[in-house]
Amino acid sequence: MSGEIPIVQLDGELDMVRAPGLRLELMGAVDNRHAGLVVDLTGATYLDSAAVNVLFEVADELRQHQLEMALVIPPDSLVQKVVMLVDLGSVAPIQADVEAALAHVDGSG
Amino acid sequence: VNERSASERLHALQSVTDATLSHLPLEEMLKELLDRVTVLLDTDTAAILLLEEDGRNLVATAAKGIEEEVERHVRIPLAAGFAGRIAAERRPVAIVDVDTADIFNPILREKGLKSLLGVPLMLETRVIGVLHVGTLTPRDWGEEDTEVLQRAADRAALAVGGRLVERERGLAEAFQHSLIPVLPSVPGIALAGRYKPAAAAQLGGDWYDAFVLPNGSVGVAIGDVVGRGFQAAALMGQLRSALRAYAIDRPPREVLEQLSALLRQLQPGWSATLLYAVLELDSGNTTIASAAHPPPLLLHGGGEPDYVELAPSVPLAVVRDPRYEEVTLKLPAGSTILLYTDGLVERPHESLDTGLDRLRGVAERGGFEPESLCSGLMEELVAGGPGADDAALLAVRVESLSDPFVMSLPVDRDSIPMMRRVMSRWLAGAGASREEAGEITLACSEACANAVEHAYGPGGSAYEVEAASIAEGVRLAVRDTGQWREPRGTHRGRGMTLMQGLMDSVEVERGDSGTVVHMSRRLERQAA
Numbered sequence: 001m002s003g004e005i006p007i008v009q010l011d012g013e014l015d016m017v018r019a020p021g022l023r024l025e026l027m028g029a030v031d032n033r034h035a036g037l038v039v040d041l042t043g044a045t046y047l048d049s050a051a052v053n054v055l056f057e058v059a060d061e062l063r064q065h066q067l068e069m070a071l072v073i074p075p076d077s078l079v080q081k082v083v084m085l086v087d088l089g090s091v092a093p094i095q096a097d098v099e100a101a102l103a104h105v106d107g108s109g
Numbered sequence: 110v111n112e113r114s115a116s117e118r119l120h121a122l123q124s125v126t127d128a129t130l131s132h133l134p135l136e137e138m139l140k141e142l143l144d145r146v147t148v149l150l151d152t153d154t155a156a157i158l159l160l161e162e163d164g165r166n167l168v169a170t171a172a173k174g175i176e177e178e179v180e181r182h183v184r185i186p187l188a189a190g191f192a193g194r195i196a197a198e199r200r201p202v203a204i205v206d207v208d209t210a211d212i213f214n215p216i217l218r219e220k221g222l223k224s225l226l227g228v229p230l231m232l233e234t235r236v237i238g239v240l241h242v243g244t245l246t247p248r249d250w251g252e253e254d255t256e257v258l259q260r261a262a263d264r265a266a267l268a269v270g271g272r273l274v275e276r277e278r279g280l281a282e283a284f285q286h287s288l289i290p291v292l293p294s295v296p297g298i299a300l301a302g303r304y305k306p307a308a309a310a311q312l313g314g315d316w317y318d319a320f321v322l323p324n325g326s327v328g329v330a331i332g333d334v335v336g337r338g339f340q341a342a343a344l345m346g347q348l349r350s351a352l353r354a355y356a357i358d359r360p361p362r363e364v365l366e367q368l369s370a371l372l373r374q375l376q377p378g379w380s381a382t383l384l385y386a387v388l389e390l391d392s393g394n395t396t397i398a399s400a401a402h403p404p405p406l407l408l409h410g411g412g413e414p415d416y417v418e419l420a421p422s423v424p425l426a427v428v429r430d431p432r433y434e435e436v437t438l439k440l441p442a443g444s445t446i447l448l449y450t451d452g453l454v455e456r457p458h459e460s461l462d463t464g465l466d467r468l469r470g471v472a473e474r475g476g477f478e479p480e481s482l483c484s485g486l487m488e489e490l491v492a493g494g495p496g497a498d499d500a501a502l503l504a505v506r507v508e509s510l511s512d513p514f515v516m517s518l519p520v521d522r523d524s525i526p527m528m529r530r531v532m533s534r535w536l537a538g539a540g541a542s543r544e545e546a547g548e549i550t551l552a553c554s555e556a557c558a559n560a561v562e563h564a565y566g567p568g569g570s571a572y573e574v575e576a577a578s579i580a581e582g583v584r585l586a587v588r589d590t591g592q593w594r595e596p597r598g599t600h601r602g603r604g605m606t607l608m609q610g611l612m613d614s615v616e617v618e619r620g621d622s623g624t625v626v627h628m629s630r631r632l633e634r635q636a637a
Contacts (some may be wrong), residue, residue, distance in 0.1 A: 013324065015529075017525075017526055048551060052603055078551065085607055086603050
């Protein structure tokens with residue numbers, strides 16, 4: 001099926017100060033017309049455990065509604081290292097770029 | 110009928126405002142005065158009504174025999190009835206028979222008063238109130254009665270006037286004082302500010318402010334609302350609050366543009382000069398936007414101080430939708446930036462350049478430590494005397510970071526972004542690459558988050574972060590005075606995972622007096 005898939009771009013420092021807002025931004029981007037969500041972290045320079053927890057929670061919540069969340073992350077970066085350490089890929093598959101992420105979400109729906 | 114002679118009575122009146130009364134609160138002092146007036150004039154009642162600030166109503170302030178006046182907060186419009194007429198016409202009014210007279214205040218009739226005599230309270234040429242007396246039996250007032258009552262009124266006016274000025278001045282000072290900010294404590298940065306009110310206790314519109322932004326940068330501001338008086342000071346307070354609100358998520362240029370629009374809306378016709386700068390604690394980069402404010406002075410570690418070059422700009426609210434520009438400069442360790450208002454440099458009959466040269470000269474001798482720099486500038490440059498303008502100044506110095514370096518932070522998650530920036534700067538100094546600094550800083554912020562989150566109930570005080578170079582890299586310690594709890598729930602524990610993944614070693618030392626997280630990390634330290 002080929003629904004509309006929102007892309008949320010999160011730039012800059014994703015930390016505990018921004019975490020509550022991230023949750024609202026991500027959940028607000030999706031509704032039941034959508035096949036899922038692409039979170040583009042290419043422009044993110046920092047990602048702490050508070051922001052990571054939000055990404056886990058949002059991915060879990062979307063799954064309960066049969067929606068898939070895919071991630072695009074900046075290569076060879078602090079953000080990539082964090083994503084690998086906490087195994088965020090286990091709930092939100094990591095894709096090479098936004099195109100691939102869209103295709104992945106579309107295919108999973 | 111009174112047996113005492115006029116001179117005796119006037120002499121007795123002297124005692125009404127003697128020194129023993131002057132220490133009483135105004136209302137009590139007036140009451141005491143009324144007591145004596147009723148005795149001297151042999152009347153049944155006496156009352157003082159004062160004109161309200163807007164000059165439209167008289168309000169009963171003290172009363173003897175007709176205390177209800179004060180209790181019921183009787184207000185009498187100027188020119189209405191007995192008391193209103195005295196104030197409006199500024200002359201004594203005598204009423205022999207209340208029943209046939211125009212009386213506004215019903216209490217006077219309720220009390221059964223038959224005759225009234227009242228005089229204005231004058232302060233120089235200004236009416237500030239009315240003093241009146243009444244009798245329950247008809248009385249034909251003599252000239253002498255009026256004279257004695259007017260004397261009492263003059264003394265009351267002096268006392269009231271003195272107290273009013275004192276009260277206004279006290280309020281003005283308290284208000285201005287309340288607007289002087291408490292400067293934040295920022296590791297690696299020294300801040301000092303000064304405010305000198307205008308001469309003659311006039312309220313001014315100068316102000317300064319410094320605060321930590323949510324992203325951990327430091328915002329500093331200085332401004333000057335054009336004009337004097339209560340309104341200028343009140344506007345300054347509003348601008349200061351609005352600046353802090355706009356600064357949360359806007360760059361300096363936009364903050365100024367928003368403030369300009371706000372000021373036009375708040376008080377059409379008013380304007381202000383303002384300078385706002387954001388200092389990034391990791392890089393030292395400082396972004397400045399100015400609305401026609403005098404340029405900051407930069408003091409380097411050595412050499413002559415110089416002024417920051419700013420593009421010409423208009424004050425806030427002078428034109429609709431002004432566009433402001435930003436200048437970014439780097440403040441290395443050891444440098445100081447000085448913000449000030451024109452009260453520091455301007456003198457009558459002198460060009461602004463002369464004042465700027467003088468400031469540069471004094472600042473150069475004043476040293477770089479903000480407190481002593483500010484003290485020196487205040488002493489040498491701030492003019493006293495009548496007509497002197499108010500002045501504000503704020504000095505910010507970027508200090509070099511020691512090794513080992515210790516910072517004490519408030520138990521508040523808002524302190525963590527600031528800690529990150531300071532830690533980045535320290536790590537760069539310790540030879541860490543950008544990547545290494547990013548990873549170590551993240552691990553440290555996770556330890557700090559744990560300290561803030563788990564270690565305290567509400568109202569805890571501070572925790573400490575220590576960083577030190579060791580042979581092959583760096584070690585960090587995050588100390589708090591609370592007890593860690595084990596992570597709970599599925600999302601807990603990722604902070605520890607990150608610390609362990611980003612550092613070479615992580616040890617949590619739990620003690621009776623608190624918890625310490627020790628971490629270390631090797632650095633590549635590529636030879637330069």
